[in-house]
Amino acid sequence: MEKLKVALGILIIIFAIAMAFSFKSGLSPYVTVSYVLEKGEVRNVQVNGTIVPNSTVYLENNTRIFELTDGKAKMKVIYTGILSNYQEGIPAVVVGDYYDGYFHAKKVLLKCPSKYAAMEENYSGKVAGKVK
Template sequence: MHPARKQRLYIVLFIVAFASIAIGLIVFALRQNLDLFYPPSKIAAGEAPLETHIRAGGCVLPGSVVRSTTNLDVEFEITDGPAKVKVYYSGILPDLFEEGEAAVVSGKLNPEGHFMATQVLAKHDENYTPPEVADLAGEGADHQKTCEVISYDS
């Protein structure tokens, strides 16, 4: 290779390497803030701030969803295995919200450790199956893999 070209090649490699290191360090420093939500175990450990607008995400504990008969109030628990957090919400839930499925709630944590949600989002997983295949696989296979591995007994 011509020496001048070789020199320009080094400049190009330097630009890419330098930019990667710089942005890599920024991302590393911000890694906590880049998470969209707190898992329940971090909330239980007291790592999430109280009375501040945050998001929490986990699997909706089967059997924990209690709907009000008079209005849109709903309460349920989300869990990531080791810990669970009680969520209060008033509003319409997304279509994919279900027991045993993942959800992300946004709102504030009150001093009792209960989550007062202003928005509930359903988190979809990476699995795509036709209805017939899902029926064949049985009841449990209908749930998300990430939520299946959690033991709900604790």
């Protein structure tokens, strides 16, 4: 009975260690556009930035290419999929890999555009370039 308890304890420890490594390998760090361009090729990262106005090119099959900026550098992002709240000029996080001069996004996380329009209206008296 004592050997069974020891064996069970060892199995629990091994399982916990395996889960910790699995969790850690699934994490992708947040980096800047400048960091990605400096490295030249990166895999499995999350990049914070703002979608550059007038930079979006729509292709077939729900594919679009747009630029993301951190205020210092711009990076071309290619994404295939539906983005319901997509607008240029709003903050976004892209998740994926950078190679061949493009960030190949697996996911695009968009900030709520109405939140930023309301903030702009409250602080500047304007909404999306229109004067009140």
